[in-house]
Amino acid sequence: xxxxxxxxxxxxxxxxxxxxxxxxxxxxxxxxxxxxxxxxxxxxxxxxxxxxxxxxxxxxxxxxxxxxxxxxxxxxxxxxxxxxxxxxxxxxxxxxxxxxxxxxxxxxxxxxxxxxxxxxxxxxxxxxxxxxxxxxxxxxxxxxxxxxxxxxxxxxxxxxxxxxxxxxxxxxxxxxxxxxxxxxxxxxxxxxxxxxxxxxxxxxxxxxxxxxxxxxxxxxxxxxxxxxxxxxxxxxxxxxxxxxxxxxxxxx
Amino acid sequence: xxxxxxxxxxxxxxxxxxxxxxxxxxxxxxxxxxxxxxxxxxxxxxxxxxxxxxxxxxxxxxxxxxxxxxxxxxxxxxxxxxxxxxxxxxxxxxxxxxxxxxxxxxxxxxxxxxxxxxxxxxxxxxxxxxxxxxxxxxxxxxxxxxxxxxxxxxxxxxxxxxxxxxxxxxxxxxxxxxxxxxxxxxxxxxxxxxxxxxxxxxxxxxxxxxxxxxxxxxxxxxxxxxxxxxxxxxxxxxxxxxxxxxxxxxxxxxxxxxxxxxxxxxxxxxxxxxxxxxxxxxxxxxxxxxxxxxxxxxxxxxxxxxxxxxxxxxxxxxxxxxxxxxxxxxxxxxxxxxxxxxxxxxxxxxxxxxxxxxxxxxxxxxxxxxxxxxxxxxxxxxxxxxxxxxxxxxxxxxxxxxxxxxxxxxxxxxxxxxxxxxxxxxxxxxxxxxxxxxxxxxxxxxxxxxxxxxxxxxxxxxxxxxxxxxxxxxxxxxxxxxxxxxxxxxxxxxx
Numbered sequence: 001x002x003x004x005x006x007x008x009x010x011x012x013x014x015x016x017x018x019x020x021x022x023x024x025x026x027x028x029x030x031x032x033x034x035x036x037x038x039x040x041x042x043x044x045x046x047x048x049x050x051x052x053x054x055x056x057x058x059x060x061x062x063x064x065x066x067x068x069x070x071x072x073x074x075x076x077x078x079x080x081x082x083x084x085x086x087x088x089x090x091x092x093x094x095x096x097x098x099x100x101x102x103x104x105x106x107x108x109x110x111x112x113x114x115x116x117x118x119x120x121x122x123x124x125x126x127x128x129x130x131x132x133x134x135x136x137x138x139x140x141x142x143x144x145x146x147x148x149x150x151x152x153x154x155x156x157x158x159x160x161x162x163x164x165x166x167x168x169x170x171x172x173x174x175x176x177x178x179x180x181x182x183x184x185x186x187x188x189x190x191x192x193x194x195x196x197x198x199x200x201x202x203x204x205x206x207x208x209x210x211x212x213x214x215x216x217x218x219x220x221x222x223x224x225x226x227x228x229x230x231x232x233x234x235x236x237x238x239x240x241x242x243x244x245x246x247x248x249x250x251x252x
Numbered sequence: 253x254x255x256x257x258x259x260x261x262x263x264x265x266x267x268x269x270x271x272x273x274x275x276x277x278x279x280x281x282x283x284x285x286x287x288x289x290x291x292x293x294x295x296x297x298x299x300x301x302x303x304x305x306x307x308x309x310x311x312x313x314x315x316x317x318x319x320x321x322x323x324x325x326x327x328x329x330x331x332x333x334x335x336x337x338x339x340x341x342x343x344x345x346x347x348x349x350x351x352x353x354x355x356x357x358x359x360x361x362x363x364x365x366x367x368x369x370x371x372x373x374x375x376x377x378x379x380x381x382x383x384x385x386x387x388x389x390x391x392x393x394x395x396x397x398x399x400x401x402x403x404x405x406x407x408x409x410x411x412x413x414x415x416x417x418x419x420x421x422x423x424x425x426x427x428x429x430x431x432x433x434x435x436x437x438x439x440x441x442x443x444x445x446x447x448x449x450x451x452x453x454x455x456x457x458x459x460x461x462x463x464x465x466x467x468x469x470x471x472x473x474x475x476x477x478x479x480x481x482x483x484x485x486x487x488x489x490x491x492x493x494x495x496x497x498x499x500x501x502x503x504x505x506x507x508x509x510x511x512x513x514x515x516x517x518x519x520x521x522x523x524x525x526x527x528x529x530x531x532x533x534x535x536x537x538x539x540x541x542x543x544x545x546x547x548x549x550x551x552x553x554x555x556x557x558x559x560x561x562x563x564x565x566x567x568x569x570x571x572x573x574x575x576x577x578x579x580x581x582x583x584x585x586x587x588x589x590x591x592x593x594x595x596x597x598x599x600x601x602x603x604x605x606x607x608x609x610x611x612x613x614x615x616x617x618x619x620x621x622x623x624x625x626x627x628x629x630x631x632x633x634x635x636x637x638x639x640x641x642x643x644x645x646x647x648x649x650x651x652x653x654x655x656x657x658x659x660x661x662x663x664x665x666x667x668x669x670x671x672x673x674x675x676x677x678x679x680x681x682x683x684x685x686x687x688x689x690x691x692x693x694x695x696x697x698x699x700x701x702x703x704x705x706x707x708x709x710x711x712x713x714x715x716x717x718x719x720x721x722x723x724x725x726x727x728x729x730x731x732x733x734x735x736x737x738x739x740x741x742x743x744x745x746x747x
Binding site for chain 2: 001002003004005006007009031032034085086133134135136137178179180
């Protein structure tokens with residue numbers, strides 16, 4: 001249960017090695033004792049390292065295998081994640097950025113982005129929602145992106161997957177109303193993380209910790225959609241309505 | 253299946269169970285239609301951490317059995333009037349049984365010594381007091397509100413202003429009827445043994461259910477021992493205390509000469525007058541102590557209600573200005589020193605019952621009540637906790653300080669000899685840090701917090717606070733091996 005002061009007892013990270021997901025876990029771990037964390041990710045050094053770090057912060061960590069592209073394994077992943085009890089906050093954090101120019105010309109890479117960033121989150125999202133509906137409490141935190149809000153030429157394959165992702169989780173949040181389960185869609189702008197390593201930084205860039213702080217605050221406040229940083233909301237609100245011929249000319 | 257049904261109504265000496273209502277016949281249970289499934293939001297009195305749960309209004313024991321069968325994967329939770337502040341009487345995704353319609357007082361035995369009442373568990377203390385007072389009978393333990401059910405009073409082992417002389421509610425329960433997970437009703441009598449090791453399985457189930465937060469089964473009926481009174485009034489001595497040291501000194505030396513003792517303290521004022529308080533202590537008034545006017549109706553139950561708080565208040569109604577104003581008013585309205593004043597039940601016991609739904613004053617975010625006890629030897633820790641609260645910036649108006657007497661055999665019962673303190677804190681950022689820090693102090697000296705008011709403790713801390721937890725778990729696992737009886741509190745505390 002998320003207790004009266006807003007602290008969850010259990011956390012599930014789908015994409016358990018994501019910088020943002022781990023920042024969320026650290027933030028909750030620092031807030032209250034006895035947090036149980038399920039790290040769902042591909043097995044390997046990164047997952048082991050993340051588990052060790054969270055254990056050192058006082059968390060009880062379980063590692064669960066997650067392979068986004070192996071749809072047949074998803075149900076078992078979710079079963080394993082709930083094996084030790086209710087999940088209070090589930091973060092859907094896995095995703096691929098890919099090389100934008102390669103992605104729209106390489107069918108295999110395009111398919112991989114579509115599967116990892118959209119098809120798998122939809123499949124896992126339905127499995128998660130069924131669990132949360134049964135337990136009648138819990139929050140799905142869907143890490144979307146402003147890239148999906150207005151898809152740009154510069155990374156439109158990625159952007160289109162995030163557009164679908166964003167739409168699915170917003171809709172899922174509506175569908176879950178009245179069941180006790182909730183969805184929070186988080187739309188970060190440019191985040192300095194291993195995903196964006198080596199890229200030129202965009203304006204209003206945020207750190208994973210800033211995204212985590214905003215997310216934790218929004219879960220407590222029971223919000224269903226946030227932008228990080230908050231002013232990004234107004235930037236995107238403007239950009240969304242820029243006419244296509246003009247939008248094409250913007251240096252985005 | 254038939255054996256299962258018949259178990260629900262075991263043959264009682266003298267024929268028929270106390271709970272066998274005229275319109276329910278065991279043979280009728282099979283034809284009970286499924287209870288309506290309604291997913292509704294329910295919450296504790298603090299209104300924080302609510303839950304969506306299937307709420308079943310229960311009108312008979314047969315209904316309870318029917319609900320148990322439909323339990324599904326998320327179990328069932330008995331619920332009374334919902335005055336527990338936290339999540340003890342809610343069950344996210346599962347079934348919550350509203351037992352308040354099991355509200356019959358079945359018989360009163362006024363001739364025996366002590367007198368007793370046999371009743372269904374959904375009867376409220378308010379109802380019971382009103383019924384008993386005309387006969388000069390008195391409920392021996394009254395919590396801070398009369399709006400609790402007998403079942404809830406047993407399950408939370410509630411205490412009152414007379415804990416130091418009379419113990420908690422469980423001490424006065426002669427027997428109760430427990431609906432078990434298999435649908436049978438077990439009558440459990442208070443065992444003779446006075447140590448845990450001396451108890452047999454039923455004796456342990458008796459004491460495990462007292463304070464057991466509804467996790468051993470649903471209490472559906474009880475026999476409670478009563479006391480005799482000549483009047484419905486109290487003789488009350490009031491003292492204003494200038495600070496926390498003054499208060500603790502007066503309570504340490506004087507409490508034993510009164511049956512009832514409690515202090516309200518100011519948790520807002522800092523500095524020299526930190527911990528200024530109003531100490532009220534008293535005893536039941538005898539007929540000879542009443543003035544002629546009151547003597548005409550000595551057992552009149554005075555319980556005025558000045559209406560209901562509407563649900564219009566925003567968060568932060570309790571702020572620096574209102575908290576200071578309230579604290580000043582509450583302190584000043586008390587006489588500096590008064591001896592032998594006559595007060596009625598409401599004035600002495602339940603000033604908050606005058607206003608219904610007062611929890612709405614805290615706005616939609618709600619509040620939590622933090623009540624802890626530490627042994628008398630931890631005098632300094634107690635004062636440190638007190639100072640942490642006052643200087644935290646979190647504001648509390650309704651603050652109570654008391655001295656507990658000896659606890660009882662129940663492994664999860666809250667009271668133990670020592671100082672206990674209660675504060676009402678609105679839910680605001682940083683409150684978790686304050687409460688965690690308080691937990692740490694409390695645990696370090698072998699103290700604990702009260703489960704009936706808890707909505708935030710972690711399983712680890714809880715285990716440290718209740719060293720007899722394993723005894724309780726053994727009782728519960730024997731009574732309910734599949735953990736059909738569960739609650740959000742139980743999930744949170746890994747019970």
